[in-house]
Amino acid sequence: MKLYVIGIGPGNYENMTVRADRALRESDTIVGYHVYTDLVRPIYPDKEYLTTGMTREADRCRMAVEEAKKGKTVSMVCSGDSGIYGMAGLIYEVRGEDESVEVEVIPGLTAACSGGAVLGAPLTHDFAVISLSDRLTEWSKIETRLHNAAEADLSIVLYNPKSKGRPDYLAKACDILLGVLNEDRLCGVVRNIGREGQSHELMTLRELRDYDADMFCTVFIGNAMTRRIGSSMVTPRGYRDV
Amino acid sequence: MKLYVIGIGPGNYENMTVRADRALRESDTIVGYHVYTDLVRPIYPDKEYLTTGMTREADRCRMAVEEAKKGKTVSMVCSGDSGIYGMAGLIYEVRGEDESVEVEVIPGLTAACSGGAVLGAPLTHDFAVISLSDRLTEWSKIETRLHNAAEADLSIVLYNPKSKGRPDYLAKACDILLGVLNEDRLCGVVRNIGREGQSHELMTLRELRDYDADMFCTVFIGNAMTRRIGSSMVTPRGYRDV
Numbered sequence: 160m161k162l163y164v165i166g167i168g169p170g171n172y173e174n175m176t177v178r179a180d181r182a183l184r185e186s187d188t189i190v191g192y193h194v195y196t197d198l199v200r201p202i203y204p205d206k207e208y209l210t211t212g213m214t215r216e217a218d219r220c221r222m223a224v225e226e227a228k229k230g231k232t233v234s235m236v237c238s239g240d241s242g243i244y245g246m247a248g249l250i251y252e253v254r255g256e257d258e259s260v261e262v263e264v265i266p267g268l269t270a271a272c273s274g275g276a277v278l279g280a281p282l283t284h285d286f287a288v289i290s291l292s293d294r295l296t297e298w299s300k301i302e303t304r305l306h307n308a309a310e311a312d313l314s315i316v317l318y319n320p321k322s323k324g325r326p327d328y329l330a331k332a333c334d335i336l337l338g339v340l341n342e343d344r345l346c347g348v349v350r351n352i353g354r355e356g357q358s359h360e361l362m363t364l365r366e367l368r369d370y371d372a373d374m375f376c377t378v379f380i381g382n383a384m385t386r387r388i389g390s391s392m393v394t395p396r397g398y399r400d401v
Numbered sequence: 402m403k404l405y406v407i408g409i410g411p412g413n414y415e416n417m418t419v420r421a422d423r424a425l426r427e428s429d430t431i432v433g434y435h436v437y438t439d440l441v442r443p444i445y446p447d448k449e450y451l452t453t454g455m456t457r458e459a460d461r462c463r464m465a466v467e468e469a470k471k472g473k474t475v476s477m478v479c480s481g482d483s484g485i486y487g488m489a490g491l492i493y494e495v496r497g498e499d500e501s502v503e504v505e506v507i508p509g510l511t512a513a514c515s516g517g518a519v520l521g522a523p524l525t526h527d528f529a530v531i532s533l534s535d536r537l538t539e540w541s542k543i544e545t546r547l548h549n550a551a552e553a554d555l556s557i558v559l560y561n562p563k564s565k566g567r568p569d570y571l572a573k574a575c576d577i578l579l580g581v582l583n584e585d586r587l588c589g590v591v592r593n594i595g596r597e598g599q600s601h602e603l604m605t606l607r608e609l610r611d612y613d614a615d616m617f618c619t620v621f622i623g624n625a626m627t628r629r630i631g632s633s634m635v636t637p638r639g640y641r642d643v
Contacts, residue, residue, distance in 0.1 A: 166514070173420040176410070176510065180419065217642045240524075242517040244638065248525035251635045252643045258631045264518040268418065268508050272408070275484040276506040282482075283490035284538070285546055287529040287555060295639035296526070300554065304527055307553035311546040313529060389500045393493045396486065397537035400459045401494045 160260045162227040163234040164250050166241035166267020169353030170198045174273060179265050183234055190223040191236040199236055220246060220253040227260045240269035244290060244318060271316045274349040274377040277359050279391025281347060281379045286314035291321070291328045305332055309339035314385065314394055317378035329378070333368035336380065340364055345381040347392045348372060361392055402502045404469040405476040406492050408483035408509020411595030412440045416515060421507050425476055432465040433478035441478055462488060462495040469502045482511035486532060486560060513558045516591040516619040519601050521633025523589060523621045528556035533563070533570045547574055551581035556627065556636055559620035571620070575610035578622065582606055587623040589634045590614060603634055 163182045168174035183189065183203050189196060193210040200208060209226065211219045220235070227233045237245035247264045254260055275282045287308040293301060308315050315336075320329045336344075342365035349359045350373070362370065364380065372378065385394040395401075405424045410416035425431065425445050431438060435452040442450060451468065453461045462477070469475045479487035489506045496502055517524045529550040535543060550557050557578075562571045578586075584607035591601045592615070604612065606622065614620065627636040637643075 168418070173423070174418050174508070176416050176418050177422065178415040181415070217640050240514045240517075242514065242522045243524050243528075245522075245525070247518070247522035248635050248638055249640055249643065251521055251630045251633055252637060252640075254630075256631050262633075264522060266416070266510050266514040266518040268510065269514055272482045272484065272508040272511055272514070275482075276489070276508040279493055279504075280484045280487075280489035280506060282485050283487070285529070285531045285543075286485075287527070287550070289527045295641075301527075304553040304555060307549040307555075308529070311549035312542065313546060313549075388493045388496075389498050391493055391504075393490050395494060396490055398459050398491055398494075399537075401491065 160227045160230060161232045162223060162250065162260050162262050163265055164241040164245070164247045164262060165234050165236050165265045166239055166245060167195065167199060167236050168239065168268035169270065169273045170238060171353045172202055174268055174353050176267065179267060182265055185232060186234040187231040188226050188233045189236060190219060190226065190233060192219065195236045195238050216246065216249055217253060220249045223250065224254050224260055240267045241265060243269040243288065270318060270352055270377040274352045275379065277349045277352060277357065278347040278379060279393050281381055281385060281392045281394050282314055283394045283396045284314060284382060286316060288316045288318065290318040291332055292319040293325070302335055305335045306339065309336050312382050314382045315380040319374065320376055320378045321372045322374045329370065329372050330368050333364060336364060337368065345385045345387060345392060347379040348376050350376050352377065361387060402469045402472060403474045404465060404492065404502050404504050405507055406483040406487070406489045406504060407476050407478050407507045408481055408487060409437065409441060409478050410481065410510035411512065411515045412480060413595045414444055416510055416595050418509065421509060424507055427474060428476040429473040430468050430475045431478060432461060432468065432475060434461065437478045437480050458488065458491055459495060462491045465492065466496050466502055482509045483507060485511040485530070512560060512594055512619040516594045517621065519591045519594060519599065520589040520621055521635050523623055523627060523634045523636050524556055525636045525638045526556060526624060528558060530558045530560065532560040533574055534561040535567070544577055547577045548581065551578050554624050556624045557622040561616065562618055562620045563614045564616045571612065571614050572610050575606060578606060579610065587627045587629060587634060589621040590618050592618050594619065603629060
């Protein structure tokens, strides 16, 4: 009774790990949000697929655990890393203390890694990863995290910067950061990482405030040392002999 | 004139991405710290290898840029992600504004992803990544980052928790965290991620303070919601229908 929780990375085959690929090949059943199962279905067409809608996360996890209990090898697929805002935590919660279903978490490239690589090297030093979605987190807590990260001169990666239901959250987050950081702070946005239509832009924190982001964007805010080299966003580690 | 900066992940072939594998196969020359080149040499034995010692990072990057300028396809290999504390930033600094050598950063699994997966799902919510090495960073800055991350209830991942030259840094870091967090806060340590002798342990923050870590350890400190489920460390995302 084996249940893999697999981070498939940004979504293209190239950015999956060898280990994720092998686990998917040996699976009987692949479970996931339909956007993610649609990404892997062309690569593994002969599997049984089970999907649910967007906000049905717990149902999806129960479905995966139930299938594994039938003796099948099951993979739950997540975009990015399966641990970082992924389904691994919820799978453990749903499965509970009974370890008869063996859970194996297979990591994948989270957007901090894959999006950072598109921009250059924005995360060469300490950083914080913060989601702007308040569906499961109070906004006041998100505000504290943004403020503290800026005060500590951490580079910051923002996941879920905007959605239809919260069009002004990126601007609100930038206003908090602008209370601490200079408006010229170098920032970068990557859209559709590793997928068709991938694009990226560098801009100042002031420009980011009014940027038209969407749910397919990942946002990077540099630390005090971050600068533009050629067309890339680079945070130096601090080597003294360059 | 192509220069790949490749994150090979924790070190075993299974945890490399398909893209990293392809780039290494098409390279003429592979450059890196000898510990990392030794990890890939058995997989790609027919390449030219160039290495330098541990603190010769800038020399290593200059070597890679010079080889690329000769018209070779060159890969600089880094453990984990090539951006996160990796060589990507320094490669851009050494290459400078002249983009005739094309740099392509190929991301890999950083220890936050690969180590988190070993423990379960400690990073399902917002988190900070902080290195305890003060070789290139003032200790006072590291202290501020630890304090602010704890105040903001971020999960925290500590890279480079200890080395021979700084045997007491993990204890010093824990003392700062214990000024904010309860001593029962759930923590986890993973040693030799993805390599021979991989092991992991869960413990309290109080126990972590006196834990005998080394440079092959990555340390995870949970947030206020993190708990043990079965033998795993799990930070819930906050789904209300579990």
